[in-house]
Amino acid sequence: MPSTPSASAGTAPSGTATHCPYCALQCAQTLTPVAGGGADGAPVLTVEGRDFPTNQGGLCRKGWTSAEVLTAPDRLTAPQLRGADGVLREVSWDAALDHVEARLREQRERRGADAVAVFGGGGLTNEKAYALGKFTRVVLGSRLIDYNGRFCMSAAATASNRSLGLDRGLPFPLPDLAGADCVLLLGSNLAATMPPFVQHLEGVRSRGGLVVTDPRGSATAALTAEGAGVHLAPVPGTDLVVLLALLHVVLAEDLVDHEYLAARTTGLEALRASAAAWWPERAEAVCGVPARRLRQVARMLADASPSRGGRGAYVLTGRGVEQSTQGTATVTAAIDLALLLGLVGRRGSGYGPLTGQGNGQGGREHGLKADQLPGYRKITDPEDRAHVAAVWGVDPESLPGPGVPAVELLGMLGRPVGPSALIVCGANPVVSAPDVSRVRERLAALDLLVVMDTVPSETALLADVLLPVTQWAEEEGTMTNLEGRVIRRRRAREAPGGARSELWILRELAARLGVPTGFPAEASAVFDELARASAGGRADYSGLSHERLDREGSMHWPVPGPDHPGTPHALLDGFPTADGRARLLPVTHEDPADPLRADAPLHLVTGRLLEQYQSGAQTRRVPSLLAARPAAFAQMHPLLADLLGIEDGEEVLLRTRSGELRVPAEVTEEIRPDTVFMPFHYPGEGSANLLTGSATDPLSGMPGFKVTALEVLPAPRPVPVPDVVTVQQRSIV
Amino acid sequence: MRIVVIGHGMVGSRVAADLAAADPGARLTVLGQEDHDPYNRVQLSSVVAGKADPAALALEQVGPERARVLRGVRAVRIDRASHLVHDELGEAHPYDRLVLATGSAARIPDVPGLRAPGGAAEESPLVDGVSPLKDLDDAERILRRCDGGGEVVVLGAGVLGIEVATGLAGRGARVTLVHHRERLMERQLDRDASEIVHGALETLGITVVTSASATGVDAPEGRLETVHLSDGSARPADLLVLCTGTVPQTALAEAAGLECGAGVLVGEDLACPGDPDVFAIGDCAQPPEGASGLVAQGWEQARRLVESWRPREEESRAPGPPRGTGGDLVRVKAVGLALVTMGRIERPGPGLHAPRSVRLADPSGGRFTEVVVHEGRLVAATIVGDEDAAAELSAAFTLRTPVPRDPVHLLARPLAARAAAPAASAADMAEDDVLCQCNGVTKGTVCAAVAGGCGSTAEVSRATRAGTGCGTCRSRIQELLDASRDREPAPV
Structure with a gap:
């Protein structure tokens, strides 16, 4: 049962002002302790939506029920150590940390610094992301760190940096969208994944200008109904063809902003040549979108553009187009389109990716990514290394070089040349990574798996050492939302039992491993160091502190000094490239890594549901959310169901090159008949990532989650699928 | 490896650019007879229709650092014995492999009065006001002559003829479309489909004359005035556009003793049977499966050739078979007329495993759809007047995705997710x-x-x-x- 909202919504003066634990919209919440809460599962905090520019007071049901995860019955409150019998047992913090220290020393002595790898998460605060990156490079001396944000934002980040010289998510505040005449939303189902966002689309919908591309008639696609806009349902894996056709029309019909192109970009001719090959009629046969629709959308965008007298236009990308083996190329094409129309770095128009995870943005800015140092610095750049090494008080030479992206890292685990120990922090790769059978196999091959988590997630259950950590309402810190806005996370209650912040754990481990200073457990102190480390970098937080954010409210980076007011609109004065210009880059469409074949003639696409979040470790522990969406299913069109001879609710067998599983069919007309959708929030037999492959985008390391060749067979026997997670027992050598 | 490519059109430029990217060690020379950079010839009808800016046609090409590209230089002779290509400037280009991508030329029908008097019949220029549509110069000539009005006769109602007729009609010209057969696009359309297209063209203001050909042209003072037709009528005309097919450019190959049919004969490996070092792709080639005259086939051949030559550990291997079935998909780019055909519609006989063909003919609605389904896949279709169905069936045909158990669904409802439903009140x-x-x-x-x-x-x-x-x-x-x-x- 959800807690009853109090009558005095939004005005609880005694409450704690913080933000939702889930997605990158980071809706503002007020948390108020409930007297006598906690007994018999009674809520310990009430949650209210708080007025804020991004959510305007709104929350979705994940946010409203977020406090229930605090008191999940299986909440981890004591460290656990796997015994020789394979069973995890509670131990003291000293015992757990001493064990980790000894095992890490042993691995490092035997196999060198790269024997230990770290896998982080996009839900960690900036402070934790920073400390984890520093711990890896300074204490462990390992180059092998990456994070699950690789599955989220890597394609958009790579493309944005390449084309614009900057990746800040949205380089403009969200409320700006209200004034646009056209918004092109490529592969995002934000009405389900971040519902309060929809409020910002009211204006463009009232003007008929919302364009959504999605192979499904998703909740977001439905926002285009009744004259509010246009829904294009391309063949999965052909988003780049749609974009090439839009580029073609904009160029062929000379709808571009010539003045802007001349003043602010380079590369027009090469782009022109790559788009020339994709006239709409050719694109139509590949992407299944009528040529006339492609022309219509190109003209809608152009007419909304400032150079043609429009009120403004935006191009926004989501995981639907980015989670592809040509994800970087696809985002590049989206940016090319925005540049041709003169939208980027201009008030009232723009391009931006919609970040998924709560702190996917901050995580990649401050050190969780294999090739980056805090402040969005490059680990390969000597000046960047020197700056960060000075802040860390170490020799630049001692810093390791770049590591490898997440999928490659997971693939190396436990192999002769790969790491033999892994520390997982804020991630559940056994559910969220592609080809999870392989991930399980690699984790089992490790000598040591240390997991920090709040609940026994599927990955946590495989750990040799399981360390219980605090949740959002139990800690201080900052997050950087989808618009590059740095916001404060604040403590509303004490963590239960022995749960500790990751900052404390890293301090303890660092001290045990011979680095007694430089790892404060206070988030504000970590932030102050982060600010210094980021000074002069692309993501410059040097003018920020917890104290300033508390006093003045949230701010968009860069904030290069204590008097700097922050940068709500980035890129207005130029692009941070060598010549100050944005790059128009040619792109080429390639077939997916796993194209359809005679025995796998359908497309599998995966995605999220409104009621669940990421690997579901949190939301599957909220009874009302679990009741709403208890298990995985395969969504398919009635014509496909008819072909298979099955009815709604009957089981089907899904098979790909990576694996197979059985789930019930959910029959709906809101999907292409050549496509099957599966949500990826579920473990065990319902895990969509049993089916996805581990091919990645060569430029960004993004897995191609969004299109896998699929065979579907009826499986009418009523299979009792155990939804219990089987704990794989691993012996400790 | 020294590679010479003859032809710098859509297919020649593609194969050169891809070869340069795939094999950094290749030494490339490209001979292009046109003075232009490579451009998108398929879009010429859109230029004529005023829907595409000629400046936006430029295609990707190999950079000067990777290949020597000679523009406006014609190859005049291939010396296979010495592995040399001689150009019109007297230079000889040595090759280890030679790729012919010489394309095709417009077929000019033998109509009295079409050419200016004097000179040899094949050489003398067409009279002013008569033009094929094969290159940018043709498009510019047509646009100069038909600037938003005038009387136009389009000869030939194949794909190009229909595109030109609708394009010029859309610009305000009075267009007569003349076709020598009873059926329009007779290679693709049957009688019912042709009649519906015929009706749709007339709705767009085009006069369609079938079973007729041009018998003569009056051009006093070298300037077109009248086109005489075999039905006895005479049409005043400011412009006559010849859309009467193409002829593969095989002269060089023939002179070099390579075997030619309609085009340069090649095997599945795209090599000439008589010379393993000479290859032909695009419109000039005649592969075992037949030439479609569509650029998709040429680009696919370029891809296969480059793929087979890509440097790799093992021996270079022969090109794989053509991929996909999208090669024979014909999409007419006509404003106001959705018209797509794919595959070959053959009248299936009865039988359990025979292909199933179902059709919807809606003459007064200007709509026609026929689909042929075999072994659970769409193998052929004709769609007139329904652009959603055209797009969806094209994708299903290209990707070979499974079709509904009852093919009638392909006619009755679009394949894509239906338009998102509005929320109920x-x-x-x-x-x-x-x-x-x-x-x-x-x-x-x-x-x-x-x-x-x-x-x-x-x-x-x-x-x-x-x-x-x-x-x-x-x-x-x-x-x-x-x-x-x-x-x-x-x-x-």
Whole structure:
């Protein structure tokens, strides 16, 4: 049962002002302790939506029920150590940390610094992301760190940096969208994944200008109904063809902003040549979108553009187009389109990716990514290394070089040349990574798996050492939302039992491993160091502190000094490239890594549901959310169901090159008949990532989650699928 | 490896650029007879229609650092014995492998009066006002002659003829489309489909004359005035556009002793049977499966050739078979007329495993669809007047995705996800229907809150959380509030 909202919504003066634990919209919440809460599962905090520019007071049901995860019955409150019998047992913090220290020393002595790898998460605060990156490079001396944000934002980040010289998510505040005449939303189902966002689309919908591309008639696609806009349902894996056709029309019909192109970009001719090959009629046969629709959308965008007298236009990308083996190329094409129309770095128009995870943005800015140092610095750049090494008080030479992206890292685990120990922090790769059978196999091959988590997630259950950590309402810190806005996370209650912040754990481990200073457990102190480390970098937080954010409210980076007011609109004065210009880059469409074949003639696409979040470790522990969406299913069109001879609710067998599983069919007309959708929030037999492959985008390391060749067979026997997670027992050598 | 490519059109430029990218060690020379950079010839009809800017046609090409590209230089002789290509400037280009991508030329029909008097018949220029549409110069000539009006005769109602006729009609010209056969696009369309296309063209203001050919042209003072047709009529004309097919450019190959049929004969490996070092791709080639005259086939051949030559550990291997079936998909780019054909429609006989063919003919609606399904896949289709079906069936044909058990669904409903349905009004919802998706709140819960005294959407939201997510259901909450007020007289 959800807690009853109090009558005095939004005005609880005694409450704690913080933000939702889930997605990158980071809706503002007020948390108020409930007297006598906690007994018999009674809520310990009430949650209210708080007025804020991004959510305007709104929350979705994940946010409203977020406090229930605090008191999940299986909440981890004591460290656990796997015994020789394979069973995890509670131990003291000293015992757990001493064990980790000894095992890490042993691995490092035997196999060198790269024997230990770290896998982080996009839900960690900036402070934790920073400390984890520093711990890896300074204490462990390992180059092998990456994070699950690789599955989220890597394609958009790579493309944005390449084309614009900057990746800040949205380089403009969200409320700006209200004034646009056209918004092109490529592969995002934000009405389900971040519902309060929809409020910002009211204006463009009232003007008929919302364009959504999605192979499904998703909740977001439905926002285009009744004259509010246009829904294009391309063949999965052909988003780049749609974009090439839009580029073609904009160029062929000379709808571009010539003045802007001349003043602010380079590369027009090469782009022109790559788009020339994709006239709409050719694109139509590949992407299944009528040529006339492609022309219509190109003209809608152009007419909304400032150079043609429009009120403004935006191009926004989501995981639907980015989670592809040509994800970087696809985002590049989206940016090319925005540049041709003169939208980027201009008030009232723009391009931006919609970040998924709560702190996917901050995580990649401050050190969780294999090739980056805090402040969005490059680990390969000597000046960047020197700056960060000075802040860390170490020799630049001692810093390791770049590591490898997440999928490659997971693939190396436990192999002769790969790491033999892994520390997982804020991630559940056994559910969220592609080809999870392989991930399980690699984790089992490790000598040591240390997991920090709040609940026994599927990955946590495989750990040799399981360390219980605090949740959002139990800690201080900052997050950087989808618009590059740095916001404060604040403590509303004490963590239960022995749960500790990751900052404390890293301090303890660092001290045990011979680095007694430089790892404060206070988030504000970590932030102050982060600010210094980021000074002069692309993501410059040097003018920020917890104290300033508390006093003045949230701010968009860069904030290069204590008097700097922050940068709500980035890129207005130029692009941070060598010549100050944005790059128009040619792109080429390639077939997916796993194209359809005679025995796998359908497309599998995966995605999220409104009621669940990421690997579901949190939301599957909220009874009302679990009741709403208890298990995985395969969504398919009635014509496909008819072909298979099955009815709604009957089981089907899904098979790909990576694996197979059985789930019930959910029959709906809101999907292409050549496509099957599966949500990826579920473990065990319902895990969509049993089916996805581990091919990645060569430029960004993004897995191609969004299109896998699929065979579907009826499986009418009523299979009792155990939804219990089987704990794989691993012996400790 | 020294590679010479003859031809720098759509296929020649593609194979050169891809070869340069695939094999950094290759030494490339490209001979192109046109002075232009490579451009998108397929779009010429769109240029004529005023839908594409000629400046936007430039195609990707190999950079000067990777290849020597000679523009406006014609190859005049291939010396296979010494592996040399001689150009018109007297230079000889040595090759290890030679790729012929010489394309095709417009076929000029033998009509009296078409060419200026004097000179040899094949050489003398066409009279002013007569043009094929094969290159940018042709397009510019046509545009100069037909600038938003005038009398135009288009000879030949194949794909190009229909595109040109509709394009010029769209610019305000009075167009007569003349076709020598009874059926338009007779290679692709049957009689029913042709009649529906015929009707659609007339709706666009085009006069269509079938079973007729041009018998003569009057061009006093070298300038076109009249086109005489075999039905005895004479059409005044400012412009005659010849869309009477193409002829593969095989002269060089023939002179070099390579075997030619309609085009340069090549095997599945795209090599000439008599010379393993000479290859032909694109419109000039005649592969075992036949030439389609479509650029998709040429580009696919370029891809296969480059793929087979890519440097790799093992021996370079022969090109794989053609991929996909999209090669023979014909999409007419005609404004106001959706027309797509794919595969080959053959009249299937009876039998359990025979292909199934179903059709929908709607002459007064200007609509025609025929699909042929075999072994669960779409193997051929013709679509007139239904652009959604055209797009969806094209994708199904290209990707070979499974089709519905009963092929009639392919006619009766579009294959793509149907347009997103608008939300139902609150009045149409049942009590236990979810009204607020973001928070999973039913209509019943909202009604109860209204009955319990909530007087505004904000109050309902506070009581139930409905409307606190995306906010799109607030109008339905308001509807329920209004309905409640209508039922109860307002307190005085």
